[in-house]
Amino acid sequence: MAQTNRRTSRRSIYLKLRQMVLTLELPPGAALSENELAASLGVSRTPVRESLILLAQDGLVQIFPKIGSFVSRVDPAQVADAQFLREAVELASLDALPSDPDHSVITELRDNLARQQRPGLGLEEFFELDEAFHQGLMRLSGHGNVWTTVAAAKGHLDRARRLGLHENVSPAVFADQHREIFDAVVGGDLASARTAMRTHLRAVFSDIERIRAHSPELFATGSSSVPVRRNVVVWE
Amino acid sequence: MAQTNRRTSRRSIYLKLRQMVLTLELPPGAALSENELAASLGVSRTPVRESLILLAQDGLVQIFPKIGSFVSRVDPAQVADAQFLREAVELASLDALPSDPDHSVITELRDNLARQQRPGLGLEEFFELDEAFHQGLMRLSGHGNVWTTVAAAKGHLDRARRLGLHENVSPAVFADQHREIFDAVVGGDLASARTAMRTHLRAVFSDIERIRAHSPELFATGSSSVPVRRNVVVWE
DNA sequence: CGACAGGTGCTTGTATACAAGCACTGCACG
DNA sequence: CGTGCAGTGCTTGTATACAAGCACCTGTCG
Structure with a gap:
């Protein structure tokens, strides 16, 4: 790119x-x-x-x-924009999944998920794995490069996520959601995959108002x- | 933004x-x-x-x-990426249309469409109207700012479009497709709007290979x- | 004649000098 | 005491000088 x-x-x-x-x-x-x-x-x-x-x-x-x-x-409007963008792109990517996904990427994702559930995982390590997981999913549909654009546009969203996890350390929940998405994808259950993805993506987003009440000066x-x-x- | x-x-x-x-x-x-x-x-x-x-x-x-x-x-891979991105975003935007769209935007779009069908329209004028039309549609769903990101990412696609229209001057076809989308939107026919949008967005994209055969040095x-x-x- | 080495002229990368502008500080003055 | 205005020190914007590198050209030497 x-x-x-x-x-x-x-x-x-x-x-x-x-x-x-x-x-x-x-x-x-x-x-x-x-x-x-x-x-x-x-x-x-x-x-x-x-x-x-x-x-x-x-x-x-x-x-x-x-x-x-x-x-x-952190601009709540830009966070919402990034949320809309990534949701649209990632759901469309799921729709474009081939029936025969690249096995090497599948293996990579499986390994990624295993690391996400490793106990004592640091926050920044989790974010790295999270990023790689979502990009990997898009590579499955052949649109891995589009992730670059999404990643560039979601800076405000990422910062909001970190603010949320800094005061509510529970990446395990998101790791479970990742596995749910992954299982639906490899199982070929497109509808479940879409639902799980949407739920996952909105989980963080809904947390923003709470954070804003805590630290308004950052917004x-x-x-x-x-x-x-x-x-x-x-x-x- | x-x-x-x-x-x-x-x-x-x-x-x-x-x-x-x-x-x-x-x-x-x-x-x-x-x-x-x-x-x-x-x-x-x-x-x-x-x-x-x-x-x-x-x-x-x-x-x-x-x-x-x-x-x-012009990188065909980046053109394809931009195509995927804009299609995902614009279709998602249609899904998010409110039941009560902003009337002033509707009026603006109607005026825009009228100008698109004006005879003797220059190519660059058409592209300006085209851009404003698609952005306007996204403003209807409250995601007008996301268009900025899409617009920034679709440079390669835009150039490919211009290459296509330079040798096949018929913006009228696209103007008709715009009206079809618009009519479905104001009519509340979401399914038709989606179909028309998808057809429209893919019309240009499918033309690229032909252009590439004509002028490979630009790719x-x-x-x-x-x-x-x-x-x-x-x-x- | 052929090959190689250095000159030449361009490129972008980096450093530095100067210009323009905003905001606070503090003094002068009413 | 209040008000206004120049001074000061910072900021980024722009211009310019120098550094590093690549490629062609050309002269020289084998």
Whole structure:
């Protein structure tokens, strides 16, 4: 999908910053100074700046010209959009499943599920497996590359999920739902697979309002607020 | 979806270049020199370069470090991916139509359809109306912002469409299909709407192989080729 | 004649310098 | 005391300089 991308510092910085935003290591609303990032990463402003521009296009960062750059707050509207997008795509992918799915992918998914149920699984490990599981399902229908687009668009959704699991650590429930989907797929029961997928995808989504009540400052408000500087730069 | 983007030259250059790529004014395979573009646009390399980086993330441009930047060839695989994506999303949007659709959008769509059937309609005018029509349909279901994601991902599909219509000028067929979809939607006939939408979306897609036989040099080959310089820089 | 090595001119990647703008600080003044 | 206005220090936007690398061209040497 993407071009070769020989190792440039821009590429690695972009990936690192993106990871830090998605894992909430850089929390929503955090100020990002090009100069500071450049100094801490040991490079000049240029690759840092170009990375921020890419993150801004992903919707994960907001750049206010001549004011500052900030990790974008979790926007409930964008979360809902991502939810709609992934549900549409993943359900359509199930509809397009071939009668003879790729056996190597099946094996990979089975192995993935086993790891998901390993006791003492870390949160970030679970998210990695979760990501690979859903992408694997789409590869089964031959649309694995579409996952790239979905993954790029669901940054706000991912952050909301992490917020939810941070205070309610129970990935086991989702692991069970994954297995349910998988069993229906290999069993050829398309209707059950669709139902299980829909249930699974909406489980997280319905949790957002509760999280929002807990930590409203991480979410965007309806009115498009503008950052202000209060001695140090904050976005309130 | 995106932030305000106070007019920066980067923003306008990005939009202009994107438009030129999508309309085939910059044909697939064309070499893009940062220096040349900067000179012709009367700015420095910086905003041009940043625009190219954004276009590269859109998949419309490929940047080969230390070699050159090129308008990406139409990749049949990416066209198929975009087709799958938009079909999944637009059909799901139809499923989510409210029983009481926004009347102002309905009026807007009706007006749009009238213009589509105006005789002597230019190709680019038709594409603009087409884009607005499909976005309008998604706004009816409250998912208008998702169209932004779809639109960003379907660059290769759009270029393939233009290639098809350039040699087979008959947007009238598509205009009729649009009306068919619209009538089913306002009539509340969901099944017919779905069928008409699916038929419509696949009409263009099925035309691609024919175009590819006509102009293979505009399409990407399976092997990931690398550009070479032959006196002047070309990508063959 | 052929092959190889270095020059040349382009490319993008990175670093740095300067420009434009916003917001707070603090002093001057009514 | 309140108000206004310049100063200051930060921000990102743009321009420019330099670094690294690839490919062709050409002269030289075997």
